Amino acid sequence: MTGFAAIIAQTIRLSLAGGGALVGLVFFLALVAIIPFGVGPDLNLLARIGPAILWIGVLLASLLGLDRLFGADNEDGSLDLLILSGEPLILIVLGRALGHWVATGLPLIIAAPVLGLMLNLQPIALLAVMATLLAGTPAVSLIGAVGAALTVGLARGGMLIAVLVLPLVIPVLIFGVSATQGAVSDPEPFRAPFLLLCALTCAALVAGPVAGAAALKAALD
Amino acid sequence: MALLTRLANPSVFLGYSGRILPFAAAAAAVCMAVGLYLAFFVAPADYQQGDSVRIMFVHVPSAWLAMFCYSLMAISALGTLVWRHPLADVSARAAAPIGAAFTFLALVTGSVWGKPMWGTWWVWDARLTSVLVLFLMYLGLIALWRAIDEPARAARIAAILILIGFVNIPIIKFSVEWWNTLHQPASVLRLDGPTIHSSILWPLLVMAVAFTLTFLTLHLAAMRAEIYRRRVRAAQLRAASPEYNRASANGPEAEAYS
Numbered sequence: 001m002t003g004f005a006a007i008i009a010q011t012i013r014l015s016l017a018g019g020g021a022l023v024g025l026v027f028f029l030a031l032v033a034i035i036p037f038g039v040g041p042d043l044n045l046l047a048r049i050g051p052a053i054l055w056i057g058v059l060l061a062s063l064l065g066l067d068r069l070f071g072a073d074n075e076d077g078s079l080d081l082l083i084l085s086g087e088p089l090i091l092i093v094l095g096r097a098l099g100h101w102v103a104t105g106l107p108l109i110i111a112a113p114v115l116g117l118m119l120n121l122q123p124i125a126l127l128a129v130m131a132t133l134l135a136g137t138p139a140v141s142l143i144g145a146v147g148a149a150l151t152v153g154l155a156r157g158g159m160l161i162a163v164l165v166l167p168l169v170i171p172v173l174i175f176g177v178s179a180t181q182g183a184v185s186d187p188e189p190f191r192a193p194f195l196l197l198c199a200l201t202c203a204a205l206v207a208g209p210v211a212g213a214a215a216l217k218a219a220l221d
Numbered sequence: 222m223a224l225l226t227r228l229a230n231p232s233v234f235l236g237y238s239g240r241i242l243p244f245a246a247a248a249a250a251v252c253m254a255v256g257l258y259l260a261f262f263v264a265p266a267d268y269q270q271g272d273s274v275r276i277m278f279v280h281v282p283s284a285w286l287a288m289f290c291y292s293l294m295a296i297s298a299l300g301t302l303v304w305r306h307p308l309a310d311v312s313a314r315a316a317a318p319i320g321a322a323f324t325f326l327a328l329v330t331g332s333v334w335g336k337p338m339w340g341t342w343w344v345w346d347a348r349l350t351s352v353l354v355l356f357l358m359y360l361g362l363i364a365l366w367r368a369i370d371e372p373a374r375a376a377r378i379a380a381i382l383i384l385i386g387f388v389n390i391p392i393i394k395f396s397v398e399w400w401n402t403l404h405q406p407a408s409v410l411r412l413d414g415p416t417i418h419s420s421i422l423w424p425l426l427v428m429a430v431a432f433t434l435t436f437l438t439l440h441l442a443a444m445r446a447e448i449y450r451r452r453v454r455a456a457q458l459r460a461a462s463p464e465y466n467r468a469s470a471n472g473p474e475a476e477a478y479s
Contacts, residue, residue: 146385150378154368163364164382167357168389171396178400193399200392211385214302218377 003087004095011099014072015065021103028061028108032115043120050119051129051180055173057115058108058133062140063165065104067158069096069148070216079152083220093212094205097145098138105137128183128190132176132197139172139201142208149215172200229307231448238441245441249434256431259424276334278424282432283327287355290320290436294362295387298380308444310376311451313383314366315443319436321359327352347401351394358386372451 015021035053039045046053073079082092112133113126121129147165151157175197182190228234260278267274294316300309331349332342343349362382369375 150365150382151368156368160361160364160368163357164361167354167361167393168385170354171389171392174396174400196396196399207388211381215378215381218381219374221374 003085004091007082007087007092007095008099008102011069011096012103014068015100015103021065021107024061024064024104025107025111027064028057028111029115031057031060032118035119047120047122047125050116050121051125051184052177053119054112054116054129055133055176055180058105058112058137059140059166059169059173061108062100062104062137062144063162065100066144066148066161066165067151069100069145070152071148071157074152074220079216079220083216089213089216090209093145093149093216094142094209096148097142097208097212100145101138101141105133105141109133109137122184125180125184128180132179132194135194135201136172136176136197139197139204139208140169142201142204142212143168143172146208146212146215149212149219152216152219172197175200225306231307231311234308235445235448238445242438242441242445245434245438249431249438252427252431252434256424256428259427264421264424270338273334273337274421276330277421278428280327280330280334281425282429283323283330284352285429286432286436287320287324287327287352289433290316290323291355291359291383291387291390293440294320294383298383298387301376301380302384310372310380311444311447312440313379314376315447316440317359317363317366319439319443321356321363323432323436324352324356324359328356345401347394347398350397350401351390354393354397355390358390362386372454 032053036046039049070079073082083089109130112129113121116126116129144161144165147161147168148157150164151160154160175193178188178193179190179197182188182193228237256278260275264275264278266272294313297309297313297316300306301313328349331352335344336342362379365382366375366379369378
């Protein structure tokens with residue numbers, strides 16, 4: 001357990017030290033800032049598509065640091081040491097994914113309502129976006145960690161991770177945005193998509209580390 | 222099972238497949254000719270859709286093969302990871318571009334069919350969208366294979382991704398259906414109105430068989446090409462190695478396909 005906690009702490013430290021998490025936040029801000037230039041400054045339109053913009057922004061910003069999740073360890077050989085340490089590979093992947101979520105996902109979630117104000121979101125929509133992001137982004141980090149494990153050791157891994165992970169996180173995006181819409185407009189439900197979102201995160205919590213560990217093992221021998 | 226074990230030797234597989242391939246190709250050609258004749262001259266035009274209904278005879282088998290091919294890849298992936306069958310990876314790798322091609326064909330023919338019928342090239346209908354996601358996953362897999370040089374390492378990594386995708390496809394399908402019904406009430410014309418009449422069903426079945434035979438022919442040929450490609454790679458590695466005669470210096474994969 002101490003090893004597991006150490007892995008989480010190390011992942012967070014490394015993400016913050018390189019400034020990667022901060023760059024993710026700035027990327028998120030930049031992404032949200034360019035949307036009105038594309039679709040026009042119509043506040044009603046922005047209020048309607050705002051939750052989707054925030055969700056897509058968080059999704060893309062979460063993908064940014066993924067190639068360093070195992071890549072840096074692989075280059076300096078510490079990944080081999082981690083595996084030799086006897087800590088189960090599944091816990092290593094889980095620790096990395098949780099660390100990535102704390103360092104990258106959480107700041108994005110905290111920033112999301114501020115950016116939501118710029119998109120003319122109602123307070124209830126801001127709350128819903130935060131709640132769905134809290135429930136859904138762990139799944140993104142977990143699936144992303146699998147993508148990172150699959151592409152560890154590849155020269156152009158970063159782009160490939162995005163291509164592999166994006167189709168897999170479509171369900172998370174769908175239920176995240178549906179639940180937010182459900183909270184804003186009355187006839188549509190909030191509870192059902194939100195619970196499905198939680199279910200996706202739970203499933204990713206179980207399957208992600210197993211798949212990630214298998215991928216790491218395949219990539220390293 | 223005994224045959225599968227024997228086929229683990231690529232040379233045995235090359236022998237068998239070389240003999241089967243001409244027959245498979247001939248059967249595919251005959252079936253395709255009969256199917257196309259039935260589809261174009263025997264099957265009646267739809268009373269509403271006119272002759273454009275004939276697109277179905279290409280579209281439906283393509284869509285069916287798009288899914289069949291991914292299922293085959295998933296079985297191959299299990300073969301790679303569980304039984305370590307050396308041909309399983311060859312099979313999966315050879316199937317991926319063919320599956321992507323059939324998926325693309327299904328999307329394009331669907332789009333061409335949709336233009337006169339629905340009045341638009343594309344609708345974000347649940348079925349179309351999930352086929353599009355399937356196409357993306359095929360492309361991602363191909364990209365992953367191309368990014369890893371070493372066939373043995375690529376085999377297991379790709380197999381894991383294939384299985385992840387296989388588990389995810391039903392989830393994606395379900396969520397896309399949810400998303401679609403939530404945002405778009407049933408405005409899209411559905412095909413499953415009246416049940417299909419036998420005058421259309423028979424040509425469709427013949428075309429499905431023809432497409433499947435075509436797929437099997439292409440798959441066998443692609444598997445043979447993949448085995449030869451690996452032999453060439455192994456020979457090149459051997460030639461490049463300083464200890465020319467000690468094949469073991471190249472690692473196990475240099476010997477596996479020789």
